[in-house]
Amino acid sequence: MSSASDAGSLKRGVLLLKLLATAGPRGLALTEIATRTDLPHPSVHRVLQQLGAERLVDRNEELKRYRLGPLAFELGVAGSAMHDIRDLCDPAMDALAKATEDTVYLVVRSGFDAVCMHRREGSFPIRTLVLEVGSRRPLGVGAGGLAILASIAQQEREEIVRRVAPNLAAFASLTAQAVIDACQRTHEQGISLIRNKINLGVTAIGHAFRDPMGQSVGALSVAALSQRMTAARVRAISALLRDACADVERRARAQSRNGWTSG
Numbered sequence: 001m002s003s004a005s006d007a008g009s010l011k012r013g014v015l016l017l018k019l020l021a022t023a024g025p026r027g028l029a030l031t032e033i034a035t036r037t038d039l040p041h042p043s044v045h046r047v048l049q050q051l052g053a054e055r056l057v058d059r060n061e062e063l064k065r066y067r068l069g070p071l072a073f074e075l076g077v078a079g080s081a082m083h084d085i086r087d088l089c090d091p092a093m094d095a096l097a098k099a100t101e102d103t104v105y106l107v108v109r110s111g112f113d114a115v116c117m118h119r120r121e122g123s124f125p126i127r128t129l130v131l132e133v134g135s136r137r138p139l140g141v142g143a144g145g146l147a148i149l150a151s152i153a154q155q156e157r158e159e160i161v162r163r164v165a166p167n168l169a170a171f172a173s174l175t176a177q178a179v180i181d182a183c184q185r186t187h188e189q190g191i192s193l194i195r196n197k198i199n200l201g202v203t204a205i206g207h208a209f210r211d212p213m214g215q216s217v218g219a220l221s222v223a224a225l226s227q228r229m230t231a232a233r234v235r236a237i238s239a240l241l242r243d244a245c246a247d248v249e250r251r252a253r254a255q256s257r258n259g260w261t262s263g
Contacts, residue, residue: 027067107144114145143206
């Protein structure tokens with residue numbers, strides 16, 4: 001095989017992996033992949049076979065669908081050790097804590113859960129420490145987890161709600177329908193807002209951020225005493241959260257990191 005052909009196969013392989021990274025656990029059928037990538041069916045099939053041989057792609061024989069394979073996960077885990085999401089979010093969290101004087105949380109998606117990865121406390125004397133670092137809750141519970149869930153594609157979101165539904169009652173008697181309704185409100189408002197629901201006397205606002213592949217991977221949230229969260233303050237903090245998440249996404253897209261460059 002010529003070097004030009006090798007390069008072409010590599011580019012097609014990367015294109016397919018990027019697409020499958022957005023497809024969720026159900027994956028995509030061959031026809032869908034070919035249509036979305038504008039590649040001939042035989043080429044897509046050949047490249048998928050090559051990726052499958054390297055454990056980068058899995059195929060469901062019964063459904064005839066493809067999704068990311070175990071090696072993709074293993075590479076992601078290895079990469080995460082070198083690219084700590086807390087490093088990306090720390091400047092934005094620090095700015096939020098100073099601007100709001102309240103507690104700022106970073107939660108990231110882990111399967112069907114949202115995990116608190118980091119916390120920054122503001123200077124306001126009464127702290128709202130509603131999440132411990134390392135704690136895990138179903139997606140849709142809490143402002144951060146709700147922001148993440150609402151920003152996931154509908155088909156995958158419905159599957160997540162179905163999977164977490166049995167565990168929701170432990171959180172202020174939440175129901176699957178209540179989470180679905182909250183996702184709709186989050187779409188309409190552009191931010192997630194939970195007032196006196198999970199923790200009485202506490203209001204939290206959240207906003208999700210995406211990785212360079214366009215996938216919702218985490219959220220920043222601000223929690224404060226409900227009496228501090230007037231309508232005007234909610235609007236102001238919402239704007240700060242949008243800017244903070246945009247900053248995180250810009251940092252994630254940066255091509256240079258500690259002397260390392262892409263390509």
